[in-house]
Amino acid sequence: MATVTLKAPNISCGHCVMAIKKAVGRLEGVSRVEGDPATKLVTVDYDPAKVDLAKIEEAMADEGYPVAK
Numbered sequence: 001m002a003t004v005t006l007k008a009p010n011i012s013c014g015h016c017v018m019a020i021k022k023a024v025g026r027l028e029g030v031s032r033v034e035g036d037p038a039t040k041l042v043t044v045d046y047d048p049a050k051v052d053l054a055k056i057e058e059a060m061a062d063e064g065y066p067v068a069k
Contacts, residue, residue, distance in 0.1 A: 007067065028050050
């Protein structure tokens with residue numbers, strides 16, 4: 001398992017976090033998604049053998065929460 005923390009500047013509330021949890025959480029290999037509107041950070045636990053970071057970032061961007069680089 002791997003853990004990554006991503007900055008998503010568009011997060012503004014709990015609803016945003018729930019949308020991200022739903023979108024990223026349905027990816028195969030993702031075991032946990034947590035987000036914090038105050039820090040605009042999203043932490044994801046995932047299996048790199050099943051899903052890569054690019055796919056996680058793509059799911060967030062598709063939901064309207066692109067990751068800041």
